[in-house]
Amino acid sequence: MRAASRPRQANPHLGAYYGIITSVFVSLVICLAMLEQLGWQETWLGRTMMLAPLVLYLVVALGTRTLKVEDFFASGRRVPPVYNGAVLAAVLVGGTGFFAYTGTLFFLGFDALAIGLAWTTGLLVSGLLFVPYLRKAGAYTLPAFLGQRFRSRTLRATASLLQLPSAALLLAAEIKIAALIGVMFLPVSYQLAVAAVAAMITCVTIIGGMRSLTWTASAQFIVSAVGFAVPLIIVSVLYTNLPAPQLTYGEMFEPLKRSEIVAGISPSAPGQLATALPSAQPKPSTKPFLQAFGAISQTDFLTLFLCLTLGTAALPSLLVRSGVTSSVADQRRSVAWGAFFVALFAISAPALAAFVKLLMFQDIAQSQASALPPSLKDLSAYRLVFMQDANADGTIEASELFIARDGIALALPMAARLPFVCTVLMAAAGMAVALAAAASHLFTLAGSLADDVIRLVAPRSGVLPRLVVVWVAIGASALSTGVFLALADIDVVQASISAFALAAATFFPVMLLAVWWGRCTWIGAILALGLGFATMAAKMAYGDAMVAGQFHLTMVVAALIGATLGLIGGLIASLLGPKPSPAVQAYFEELRDPASDALYDRAQRHAAAASQ
Amino acid sequence: MSEQAARNRHRWMTLLLVIATLVVALGAVVAVVAMAGPLNQIDFLRFPLGFYLLAQGLLIGIVALAFWSTRVQERIDRKLSESEEL
Numbered sequence: 213m214r215a216a217s218r219p220r221q222a223n224p225h226l227g228a229y230y231g232i233i234t235s236v237f238v239s240l241v242i243c244l245a246m247l248e249q250l251g252w253q254e255t256w257l258g259r260t261m262m263l264a265p266l267v268l269y270l271v272v273a274l275g276t277r278t279l280k281v282e283d284f285f286a287s288g289r290r291v292p293p294v295y296n297g298a299v300l301a302a303v304l305v306g307g308t309g310f311f312a313y314t315g316t317l318f319f320l321g322f323d324a325l326a327i328g329l330a331w332t333t334g335l336l337v338s339g340l341l342f343v344p345y346l347r348k349a350g351a352y353t354l355p356a357f358l359g360q361r362f363r364s365r366t367l368r369a370t371a372s373l374l375q376l377p378s379a380a381l382l383l384a385a386e387i388k389i390a391a392l393i394g395v396m397f398l399p400v401s402y403q404l405a406v407a408a409v410a411a412m413i414t415c416v417t418i419i420g421g422m423r424s425l426t427w428t429a430s431a432q433f434i435v436s437a438v439g440f441a442v443p444l445i446i447v448s449v450l451y452t453n454l455p456a457p458q459l460t461y462g463e464m465f466e467p468l469k470r471s472e473i474v475a476g477i478s479p480s481a482p483g484q485l486a487t488a489l490p491s492a493q494p495k496p497s498t499k500p501f502l503q504a505f506g507a508i509s510q511t512d513f514l515t516l517f518l519c520l521t522l523g524t525a526a527l528p529s530l531l532v533r534s535g536v537t538s539s540v541a542d543q544r545r546s547v548a549w550g551a552f553f554v555a556l557f558a559i560s561a562p563a564l565a566a567f568v569k570l571l572m573f574q575d576i577a578q579s580q581a582s583a584l585p586p587s588l589k590d591l592s593a594y595r596l597v598f599m600q601d602a603n604a605d606g607t608i609e610a611s612e613l614f615i616a617r618d619g620i621a622l623a624l625p626m627a628a629r630l631p632f633v634c635t636v637l638m639a640a641a642g643m644a645v646a647l648a649a650a651a652s653h654l655f656t657l658a659g660s661l662a663d664d665v666i667r668l669v670a671p672r673s674g675v676l677p678r679l680v681v682v683w684v685a686i687g688a689s690a691l692s693t694g695v696f697l698a699l700a701d702i703d704v705v706q707a708s709i710s711a712f713a714l715a716a717a718t719f720f721p722v723m724l725l726a727v728w729w730g731r732c733t734w735i736g737a738i739l740a741l742g743l744g745f746a747t748m749a750a751k752m753a754y755g756d757a758m759v760a761g762q763f764h765l766t767m768v769v770a771a772l773i774g775a776t777l778g779l780i781g782g783l784i785a786s787l788l789g790p791k792p793s794p795a796v797q798a799y800f801e802e803l804r805d806p807a808s809d810a811l812y813d814r815a816q817r818h819a820a821a822a823s824q
Numbered sequence: 825m826s827e828q829a830a831r832n833r834h835r836w837m838t839l840l841l842v843i844a845t846l847v848v849a850l851g852a853v854v855a856v857v858a859m860a861g862p863l864n865q866i867d868f869l870r871f872p873l874g875f876y877l878l879a880q881g882l883l884i885g886i887v888a889l890a891f892w893s894t895r896v897q898e899r900i901d902r903k904l905s906e907s908e909e910l
Contacts, residue, residue, distance in 0.1 A: 322860075325878040329853065332883050336849055336890045340842045344897075458880065462870030502875060504860045514857055541898055548890040555883040562879045804835055806901040807908075 220290040220538040233268065233431050237438060240264055245633045254632050258397035261636035265435055265644060266412065272431050273416040273424040281675050282813075284421030284682070285352035285663065287536040289810070291426055296537055297549025298433040299426055299648070303529055304331055304550070305557050306382070307389035307646025308708045310436065312492075315617030316705060317565035319490040321501035323482075323508050326517040328558025332551050333517070334524020339547030341525065345727045345803050346534035347543035350810020353660035354528045354719070356667070360812065361726050361803075362734035363796055365668055370738055372664040374718050374745050375528040379657035381711040382529060383693050385704040386650035387413075391697070392618065393643045396594060397636060403698045410694035413651040418683050421659060425651050426536060432644035433553075439641020443625045443634040444560060447567050450628065457563040464570050465502060471573035472500050475610035479503050485512040486766045492703050494598060494614035501569055512768075519768040522775055523712025526719035529649075529656040540806045568620050571627035572597070576608045584608070590626045594619070618704070658682070658689035713767040717744035717774030725782045730800045736786030740778040747774030830907035837900045845893045849886055856882060 223229075244257055278284055291299075305313075309331075316324045351357035354375060359368025391405035400408065416428050448457035451464065480499045482488070488507040499506045505513060524530070537543045575585045581601040591597045596619035599608050615623075621642060625634035662685030666678055722740040725732040751770035792800075802811055856863065856877045863874035871879070 322875055322878070325875075329878060329882060329886075332886050333849055333853065336886050336893075337846065339890060340845055340893060459869065462876075465870065465872075502864075502872060504864055504874060510857060510860070514854065517853065517857075541894075541901065544894050544897060548887070548894050551890045552887045555887045559880050559883055804831070804838075805904075807905050 220288070222290050222292045222538070226292065226295070230430060230434060233272070234434050234438070236268065237265065237435055241438075241442075241633065241637055244636075245631060248631055248633050257632055258636045258639070259399075261633070261640045262394065262397045262643065265640055268435075269412075269416065269428045269431060269644075269647065272428045273419045276424040276427045277419045278421065278423050279675065279679065281678060283423045284679060285535075285659070286350075287422045287426045289350075289536060289813075290538050291536040291546075293537055293542045293546035294549050295426070295430050296533060296543075296546035297551075298553055299429040299652075300335065300530055300533060300547065300550030301553030301557065302429050302433045302436065302645050302648040303533070303652040304335070304524060304527075304554055304649075305645060306386050306649030306708075307393070307642055308382075308385050308649075308704045309557070309561075310440070310642045310645050311389055311393075311618040311621050312705045312708070314561050314564050315620040316490055317562050318569055318615070318620045319495075319497055319499065319617065320488070320507045321499060321562075321565070322504045323488070323499075323506065323513060325562065326513050327520060328554075328561060330517045330520030331524055332555045332558060334521040334527075335530075335547055335551040335554060337521060337525040338530065339544055339551070342531060342723050342727055343534045343547050344540045344544050344806065346531060347537065347540045348803050348806065348810060350535050350812035352532075352535065352812070353656075353664060354531050355660065355664045356812075358722065358726060358737060359664075361796070361799060362732075362737055363793070363799075364734035364737075367734050367738055367741075368664055369668055370741055371719075371722075372661055374741055376657060376661065378711040378714040378718070379528060379653050380689075380693065381702075381707045381714070383650055383653035383657055383689075384697055384702055385707040385711075386646050386653060387693060388697055388702060389618070389704055390643055390646035390650060393639050393646070396622075397639055406694050406697045409647070409650065410690040413647060413654050414687055414690040416647075416651050417655050417659070417686050421679075421682070422533075422536060422655065425655055426533075429648035429652065432648040436641040436645040436648075439637045439639075439644070440557070440560070440621075443628075443630060443638050444564055444567075446630060446634065447624060447628045448563070451567070457567070458559050461563040461566045464566055467574065468501060468566060468570045471570060472610070475573045475576055475613075477573075477610045480506045482507060482509040482512070484764050484766075485516060485768060486764050488512070489705055489709070490617045492617055492705075494616045496611045496613055497569070497615060498610070501566060515766075515768050515772060519716050519771045520709070520712050522716035522720045523714075523771065525716075526723050527712065527715045528660070528719065529653050531719075531723075532656050532660060533652075535810065564624055565620060568624050568627055572613070572615070572623070573610065575627070576610075576613055579608070581606055581608050587627045587629055591619075591623055594622070594626070596623050596626070654686060654690055654693075658685040661685055661689075710767050713771035714745070714748050716771040717748045717778065720744075720775050721778030721782055724779065725786070727803070729783075729786070730797060731786055731792065732782060733786045733789050733792050733796075735789050736782040736784075739785040740782030742778075743781040744774040744778035747771075747777055827908060830904055834900060834904040838897065841893055841896055841900065845889055849889055852882060852885060 349357050355368045355371035358371045387409050390409040394405035395402050416424055444457050445455045449455050452460035454460045482505050485508050537546050579585050597615050600612050602612050659682050662682040666681045722737050860874035864872035866873040868876050
């Protein structure tokens, strides 16, 4: 007999709530635009635009506070697919994608397209291979799913530990990006900005776990979409007369090519992937935007694409959201919506990079070093670019213009001489998406770890002790990441790529075997996890020594090797060992049934009924 | 059709859909990357075609594929539940 499940319906007023949030934010932007025309100082415009949305997010988080376990870990399993898709996109792109991907596109042009393409393909792969089955299982965390699938606490504990590095790297990268934006527009030091960002995401995550995280991230998605689109559309209208930058920036390619030639940018030969990705330090742009495979080779393009695709598909911070919708079908739809929103950003980002490059190089091509155009002076004032007439010929060439990778998105409104409110709008958008991603990574890192540990140590603990342990873990994780960032410097692109590579090597093979192969045993699963992670650990420990002639073992290649080894190891260990128990096989069979409620929820109801 | 036969059919149809979708998506990406040079010689909406496909065309195709596979999978799932109800 099946235990009765309660119907799960989304809040019917969600559309109205988010309509109000959008109206409030748009009204704020319009008010600030009017105040700018009335002579308000840029300093105050920046501070208001940075701080007011933070208040909005905190209000949303407070309104969605919860002490219910199912709400805290799975948002009550009633998030509509479109909202979950929006949050998936915000978490995947994050502040790193918003600022560093647009910057990487600026420097690498064509060659950087592998990243956006991989994000979208990764979501497709995840939606096909893993997400519906995770929703059917209903486990609150990825390690919990593996533990339940193979009835193994050892596997659950191992997976819990191995998901820490990738989540921690992404968390550090997102906090750093948000703090850097804060420092630009608020009167705070970098350390204080890191502490404030860590405190903000800790509050949001502690107040309501996945529930508050989902609804604040939905608001942050709206802010980031408005903030990214408005300046880009204005620039598109100014230069191409059409409000569709994605369709019209092709018109800019001829003038862009001419400007690049005048500025001295000539076709380049591809280098190693390890050194081709631009660093955060300002550097000159040396590769023509449209040149195919001028920075990385065709093979490196494909390996980067494959690594990021597998990493996206198996990223714990995305998979942890696999239980928040009301059914398997809704969860599948939500991933398709996620792919749609990510693709929208990935299609728009090259337009932004192309416009910035054209505006910058058009300006320097037409001016003398002694009389630079005001747009370049503005960019220089915000330390987004600096110039040095090294050969003293009276002009600035491309090699003498040093550009900050992570400032390209902010450079668009400045280079186009738009009102300052557009610059701070873009900054608020980047801050919003960075906060959404950081909170999600923090929840994955701390919430999952704490719940995994308490379920291992005290499986029958009550609601409050369970939540208290999670709150402590969230606070401790945010604090330790903040201290780490205050003391150490990381490159957000390298950190993000390493995190995706770790997820690809560690979790892709084990998830593939767990979901699609009934013969897989817990020993095979542990070996799949361990071999992938060990390959990445070996690369990190001895990476520089692993060079053979032209071949340089990058994190990206190591991830693909690790994933392959993990898959083969898991297959062999499972085949050589004893067959899985009937209970494990029955669980595998039930995973394939798309109907009925989540297996975890059903087990919980049976346990509750049995204890009465 | 017996319940077990319906379940087997559901499993094979699901697997076929997954493999077909992945082959189409990954195959298209690999083909465009391999042919990017020659494709860039062709103009499409004022973009070099190779650039356009990697920047927009494939992304649009992958999103369409995601929604299409979702619909087909729902149809496969519905057939299973109908046969279980009979």
